[in-house]
Amino acid sequence: MKGLPCFYRQDGWWTYEFCYKKHIRQMHIEQQDGENKVTMDFVLGRYSARESLRAQKRLEAATAAGGALLLAQGRGERVMDAR
Numbered sequence: 001m002k003g004l005p006c007f008y009r010q011d012g013w014w015t016y017e018f019c020y021k022k023h024i025r026q027m028h029i030e031q032q033d034g035e036n037k038v039t040m041d042f043v044l045g046r047y048s049a050r051e052s053l054r055a056q057k058r059l060e061a062a063t064a065a066g067g068a069l070l071l072a073q074g075r076g077e078r079v080m081d082a083r
Contacts, residue, residue, distance in 0.1 A: 021047045 006019040017025040028040040 021049075023047065 004020050006017050006022075009016045009018075013028055015027050015029050017023075017027065019025075023046045024044040026042045026044055027038045029036050030039050031037075032039075
């Protein structure tokens with residue numbers, strides 16, 4: 001999957017760059033001397049293979065136990081289905 005292109009989305013003043021298994025970046029681009037220049041730049045997140053593997057293992061463990069993880073809250077708690 002190396003060499004995949006990055007995806008861009010412009011939303012108002014900001015442009016967002018998503019590069020698969022690399023990073024997500026927020027930036028402001030302005031025209032200067034006929035060229036696009038990044039004038040403000042924030043990295044919103046970087047990909048970590050180790051963290052991705054950890055999250056996958058937690059999800060598999062919860063699924064095997066019949067529950068689901070509260071990954072959005074980052075607590076790694078197991079919730080049992082009350083059916």
